[in-house]
Amino acid sequence: MKLPKKLISQLIKILEQNADLYDQLAEKSDRERDVIQSGSLEALNEIIKAKETIVLKLKMLEEARHSLVEKIGAQINMPSLEITLSYLAQVGPNGAHREKLLAVGERLADAANRNKNHNDFNSRLINKAMGSALGSLQFINRFIGPGETYSSGKIINNAIPAGRLVAKSY
Numbered sequence: 001m002k003l004p005k006k007l008i009s010q011l012i013k014i015l016e017q018n019a020d021l022y023d024q025l026a027e028k029s030d031r032e033r034d035v036i037q038s039g040s041l042e043a044l045n046e047i048i049k050a051k052e053t054i055v056l057k058l059k060m061l062e063e064a065r066h067s068l069v070e071k072i073g074a075q076i077n078m079p080s081l082e083i084t085l086s087y088l089a090q091v092g093p094n095g096a097h098r099e100k101l102l103a104v105g106e107r108l109a110d111a112a113n114r115n116k117n118h119n120d121f122n123s124r125l126i127n128k129a130m131g132s133a134l135g136s137l138q139f140i141n142r143f144i145g146p147g148e149t150y151s152s153g154k155i156i157n158n159a160i161p162a163g164r165l166v167a168k169s170y
Helices: 005-038 041-076 085-091 096-144
Strands: none
């Protein structure tokens, strides 16, 4: 079976663009960590917009890649879902194409791993910040909001707890 070199070259070009965008996404996620820690909502909003733009570009590249893999599959009589980079490198053209396929596969795997690590870390930071904010709001609410009407034993609680700033609300 002979793989079409032109289509393989096009696929390599698309995958390299994909890897470039994933690298950009990892850089934005890295910057996002600093912005989350600084608390700048404006800067965070800008980074989120930039990441959304990158994701839209990735979606367009994914559609082009899918179409190209369909063409390759049609030419070699193989379902596109079974075509992998390692398969193309193994049975594909020798030399530069094989090396490029393997290299871009490693780049994509590395970029995906970095993005996963950044996203996991940023998610933990956001959860920690939200937990702190919620704890602060609950603490403040104990002093500002009215006391509970019923105690845990379902008995009417008429006593105003010490330290309350507001005894009744209407």
